[in-house]
Each structure stands twice: as structure tokens, then as C-alpha cells.
Amino acid sequence: MANNIKSELFFLKQYGYSEGLLEYIFLSGQNPIYFIFDNDEYTEDEKKIFTKKDEKLSFDKEKYKEFKIELFNNDAFLTKHSINKIYFKYDKTYFNELFPEKIQPLFMYSKGDEKLLSTGLKRISVVGTRNPKERSIIATKTLVKKYVEKGYVIVSGLAEGIDSVAHQVTLENQGKTIAVLPTNFNNIYPQKNQSLARKIQKNGLLITSIGPSENTFKSSFLERNQYVANMSEILLVIETNLKSGTMNTIRNASLANKKILFIDQKNEEVNEKISKYGGVQINGN
CATH class of the missing domain: 3.40.50.450 (Rossmann fold)
Known part of the structure; x- marks a missing residue:
């Protein structure tokens, strides 16, 4: 899976989406933005994956975009020269x-x-x-x-x-x-x-x-x-x-x-x- 997908999952998690939903999106090979904000054909099982908070957050795509830009530009953890590391569960990592x-x-x-x-x-x-x-x-x-x-x-x-x-x-x-x-x-x-x-x-x-x-x-x-x-x-x-x-x-x-x-x-x-x-x-x- 492309790094930009994992990056999107990271920002969605910071925005407040549940780990269960994001993990499902990754493992099923879905496009995160489309699946959450643009998809209007969820299966009954997929509907059950969304928590009430997930549902509430998915109504405003523009608000999420604004949040993502603000976090990317202003959080010290994400600066280019940072020694900080982010590890993804489905990569090969120490964890x-x-x-x-x-x-x-x-x-x-x-x-x-x-x-x-x-x-x-x-x-x-x-x-x-x-x-x-x-x-x-x-x-x-x-x-x-x-x-x-x-x-x-x-x-x-x-x-x-x-x-x-x-x-x-x-x-x-x-x-x-x-x-x-x-x-x-x-x-x-x-x-x-x-x-x-x-x-x-x-x-x-x-x-x-x-x-x-x-x-x-x-x-x-x-x-x-x-x-x-x-x-x-x-x-x-x-x-x-x-x-x-x-x-x-x-x-x-x-x-x-x-x-x-x-x-x-x-x-x-x-x-x-x-x-x-x-x-x-x-x-x-």
C-alpha cells in the first residue's frame, strides 16, 4: 500500500476517527478519503464499523482538510528535521x-x-x-x-x-x-x-x-x-x-x-x- 495512504490514515486518526474503521479501510484496500467522505454505497457490515463519532466527523470533508493542513504545518512532531518516528502496524517495525x-x-x-x-x-x-x-x-x-x-x-x-x-x-x-x-x-x-x-x-x-x-x-x-x-x-x-x-x-x-x-x-x-x-x-x- 502506498505511503500516501498510510499518511492519510495517520491524519484521519489525529482528526478523531476510530482505529477499527481505519484498520478496516487499510486491510480492504479502500481509498480512505473516498470511503469515508464520498462513498454512499456502504454494505450493512461496513455501516456497523462506523462509530457514532465516525459518522459525525464524516459529514464535513472541508473541515477535515483544514485540520490536516493546520496539523501538518504547525505540529513540531511533523517537521522535516525532526528525529521523531512514526511506526505503522502493517510495516515491518520493531513493534x-x-x-x-x-x-x-x-x-x-x-x-x-x-x-x-x-x-x-x-x-x-x-x-x-x-x-x-x-x-x-x-x-x-x-x-x-x-x-x-x-x-x-x-x-x-x-x-x-x-x-x-x-x-x-x-x-x-x-x-x-x-x-x-x-x-x-x-x-x-x-x-x-x-x-x-x-x-x-x-x-x-x-x-x-x-x-x-x-x-x-x-x-x-x-x-x-x-x-x-x-x-x-x-x-x-x-x-x-x-x-x-x-x-x-x-x-x-x-x-x-x-x-x-x-x-x-x-x-x-x-x-x-x-x-x-x-x-x-x-x-x-
Whole structure:
């Protein structure tokens, strides 16, 4: 399929069209603009693919054209001299190797050293609570330093707490780190981590499935957890509770048959649950 078709799908996604509709258009070999704005002979099955939002957006072709021109001319992510990368699901990319097809988004985006996604590198994902105890912070610093010295790329989610400590310690020890964002690059979350994100971009890699004009939803955080779980051969759990984003990541790692390591949670119920997901307890020192 020609690159201009993929480019059109990208802009349509930024405009707000659903991934399911755009993926159908690509796989069925349709012309995106004709199919969405000019086609008046949809089959019954094709009608069902359109969400209510898709239908609403398809009434104004000129408005979409104006949006596309504005985004192309003014978004920093799309400048000719940008080091940013856009990855398409049906091209051969790093993400085809890292993620099973069922969780691959139509587009992924990166800033920084994309070679850190290479299957030839060792990666470990470090996860934990946004409000860690002091002992957990100490354990994160100790363990991350050890894995950096062993040549591992440290993967985490740029959240407050354990994620931030993992990224910072990696950089302080001249290691390489990948931050998986639940937002686009224009809206780093949390805002207090904007400086950290810039450092990671220069010395590591930022990735996200949220395009420059797309919004972040609650589901975006859950999808981020899936990517963190699948990107590394090992998931290292520092601190969690029974119902948390970290536990969601542990579940995803278990489904992906990843090696799960965890330190003593000082709570037998939590330890037992991680163990049921295949976790192996290690020393945090």
C-alpha cells in the first residue's frame, strides 16, 4: 500500500476517527478519503464499523482538510528535521517483534534512540506504586543500578514514584532507558516529569501510541501497561497493592509469558497474588 495512504490514515486518526474503521479501510484496500467522505454505497457490515463519532466527523470533508493542513504545518512532531518516528502496524517495525498483533496499535510514535527497541538488547521493565515507601525507593535504586551494570535497558512508564526513580537512576549511572507514555509528546504526564522526559529523549527513548492531536483516556494508561509488560523479557515489581495499575501490568506480563521478579511486599496476600501470576520473589538488596 502506498505511503500516501498510510499518511492519510495517520491524519484521519489525529482528526478523531476510530482505529477499527481505519484498520478496516487499510486491510480492504479502500481509498480512505473516498470511503469515508464520498462513498454512499456502504454494505450493512461496513455501516456497523462506523462509530457514532465516525459518522459525525464524516459529514464535513472541508473541515477535515483544514485540520490536516493546520496539523501538518504547525505540529513540531511533523517537521522535516525532526528525529521523531512514526511506526505503522502493517510495516515491518520493531513493534512487530515486541508486541503480539492483538495489542499492536495502528500507529506508534518515538523520540530518541529507536535502536533501544532492537530485539538484540536486554530489557527489564521496572514497575511500582506512585507513592512508594522509603524502603521501596532504596530497593529501586539498588536493583536498577545492578541491572544497568549488567547491560540492561531499563523500561518504565514515566509515572511518579517508582517509575521516575527507575528512569533517574538509570540516567545517573549512564544507562539507557525507555519511557512508555500514556499521553502524546505535547502533553507529558505528570507535568513535573517534563524535564525528566527531555533527558530521556536525549539519552534514551520515549514511545507512545497517542498521536500529536489525540487525547488520553483512562484506557490509555491500561494500554501503556500492556506495552511496558511486553517490551522486556523481565518485569521487576518493586511495590504494589492488590488493585492497582502495577498489578494490571503484572497480569499482562503473565499473559505474555514474561519472567516476573518481585521483592517482598510486606503483605502476604499481595505476595501470594504476584506468585499466582508466576512471580518469583528476590532479595531487594
